[in-house]
Amino acid sequence: MKSKANYQTWIRMHKLLIFFIISLMLLSITVIPVNVYVRLLAGILALPFLYITFILSYSVYQFAAFGGDYQSKIHDLIAAKVNGDGEGKILDIGTGSGSLIIKLAKAFPKAKLTGIDYWGGNWEYSKAQCQQNAEIEGVSDRIEFLKASAAELPFHDHEFDRIVSCLTFHEVKDKSKKTEVLIEALRVLKPGGEFVFLDLFMDKKIFGDEKELINALKNHDAAEWNSCKLADAIPLPKLLLNKKVLGNAMILSGRKI
Ligand SMILES: C[S@@+](CC[C@H](N)C(=O)[O-])C[C@H]1O[C@@H](n2cnc3c(N)ncnc32)[C@H](O)[C@@H]1O
Numbered sequence: 001m002k003s004k005a006n007y008q009t010w011i012r013m014h015k016l017l018i019f020f021i022i023s024l025m026l027l028s029i030t031v032i033p034v035n036v037y038v039r040l041l042a043g044i045l046a047l048p049f050l051y052i053t054f055i056l057s058y059s060v061y062q063f064a065a066f067g068g069d070y071q072s073k074i075h076d077l078i079a080a081k082v083n084g085d086g087e088g089k090i091l092d093i094g095t096g097s098g099s100l101i102i103k104l105a106k107a108f109p110k111a112k113l114t115g116i117d118y119w120g121g122n123w124e125y126s127k128a129q130c131q132q133n134a135e136i137e138g139v140s141d142r143i144e145f146l147k148a149s150a151a152e153l154p155f156h157d158h159e160f161d162r163i164v165s166c167l168t169f170h171e172v173k174d175k176s177k178k179t180e181v182l183i184e185a186l187r188v189l190k191p192g193g194e195f196v197f198l199d200l201f202m203d204k205k206i207f208g209d210e211k212e213l214i215n216a217l218k219n220h221d222a223a224e225w226n227s228c229k230l231a232d233a234i235p236l237p238k239l240l241l242n243k244k245v246l247g248n249a250m251i252l253s254g255r256k257i
Pocket residue numbers: 010093094095096097098099100116117118119120123125148149150151165166167168171172173174
C-alpha cells in the first residue's frame with residue numbers, strides 16, 4: 001500500500017501530452033531542410049499549440065501540491081463554507097480522486113460521506129484511487145464511493161444534509177442544460193440542507209445568464225443563496241484567471257427550504 005495519497009490535478013495529462021507532441025512535431029518541421037514557406041507555416045501553426053501547452057503545464061504546476069497547491073486551497077475554501085456540526089450525510093458530486101470529500105471527512109468526524117463520479121475514460125481519476133486515498137488518510141470507514149452520473153443520482157429525494165461539488169456540473173455530457181444537473185443535486189438535498197457548488201457559473205455559454213441560473217435555483221427550493229466569484233474569495237495567479245481556466249469560476253452556496 002502507498003503511504004501518500006495521490007490527488008491528480010484538474011488538468012488531464014493525456015491532453016497536455018497531445019498538445020506538447022503536436023507542438024514538437026510542428027517545431028521540428030521548422031528546422032528540417034524543406035521549403036521555407038512550409039517551415040514558416042509550421043512555425044506559425046506551432047504558436048497556438050505552444051501557448052496551450054504552456055497554459056496547461058503552468059496550470060498543472062499551480063494546482064499540484066508540488067507547486068502552488070491551489071487545487072487543495074480551493075477545496076479548503078469549499079470545505080470552510082460547509083456549516084454546521086458536520087453530523088449527518090454529506091455528498092460530493094463528481095468527486096474525482098476524492099480530495100474534497102476526504103477533507104470533509106477529516107473536518108467532520110461524525111459525518112457519513114458519499115462521493116459519486118462517473119469516472120469516464122476521458123478522465124484520469126478512478127474509484128480505486130479514491131478508495132486508496134481514503135484508506136491512506138484514515139477515513140475509509142466513513143466514505144462510500146459510488147459510480148453514477150450527476151445527471152441521474154441514484155438516491156431518493158432529500159437523502160443528504162449537505163452537498164458539495166467542484167468543477168463538475170459543466171462537464172456532465174448527458175444533460176445539455178447544465179442547470180438541470182444542479183436541480184438534480186438539489187432534489188437529493190434535505191429541506192434545510194446546505195449546498196456549496198463551485199463551477200464555471202459565469203460562463204454564459206454553459207450556464208446561461210447568471211440571473212436565470214439563480215432563478216432556477218430559487219424555483220427549486222434554494223431558499224437562501226450566496227454567489228461569490230472565486231477570484232474574490234482567494235487570490236489566484238493571473239494566468240489561472242484565464243477564462244479557459246478559472247476566470248469564470250464562481251461559488252454558489254445556500255440552503256434548501
Ligand atoms: C474537473 S474534475 C473535478 C474533480 C473533483 N470535483 C475535484 O475538484 O478534484 C471534473 C469531474 O467531473 C466528473 N464528471 C464528469 N461528468 C460526470 C457525470 N456525468 N457524472 C458524474 N461525474 C462526472 C469527472 O469524472 C471528473 O472527476
